Amino acid sequence: MPLSEYEQRVLEQMERQLTSDDPRLANTLTQRGRRPFGRYLIAGVGATAGLLLLVLGAANSQAWLGVVGFVVMFAAVAFAFADPHHGRRSGPRGVVQNDGAVRPAKKKRVGLMTRLGERWERRRGESGR
Numbered sequence: 001m002p003l004s005e006y007e008q009r010v011l012e013q014m015e016r017q018l019t020s021d022d023p024r025l026a027n028t029l030t031q032r033g034r035r036p037f038g039r040y041l042i043a044g045v046g047a048t049a050g051l052l053l054l055v056l057g058a059a060n061s062q063a064w065l066g067v068v069g070f071v072v073m074f075a076a077v078a079f080a081f082a083d084p085h086h087g088r089r090s091g092p093r094g095v096v097q098n099d100g101a102v103r104p105a106k107k108k109r110v111g112l113m114t115r116l117g118e119r120w121e122r123r124r125g126e127s128g129r
Helices: 005-021 021-032 037-059 063-081 112-127
Strands: 094-096 102-104
Touching: 037 063, 063 094
Parallel strands: none
Antiparallel strands: 094 102
16 A cells, blocks of 8 residues: 555655764665675685686695685685675764763673673572562
8 A cells, every 4th residue: 555645745754854863874774785796706706716726626636726726615605695894893882971972982891700690690689589
């Protein structure tokens, strides 16, 4: 069922409001989740070169060349399907102050035993009620 004229106007007004309030969020929401073509081109060339090395290694009875070909092929496919944004930092970057400035978040380094102890105490407190 198509939207009425009123609903379309309200939706357009909401889009304009979002774009003016938070342009970065609006840009993120309108982008498509596609990977760059060059990434697949490089991976395709790498996989082809790896397959060629693998076949040459098998034809010439050189196991080391076949292993190198397999590693190159595997790396090319892994590169194609890897997340290009994996290395970027995600999550909160800091704390917003009242004046609008962002103070970097303090990283609290807690050891494994401390976390386990805190979790144990929380469970004991919940079960004791």
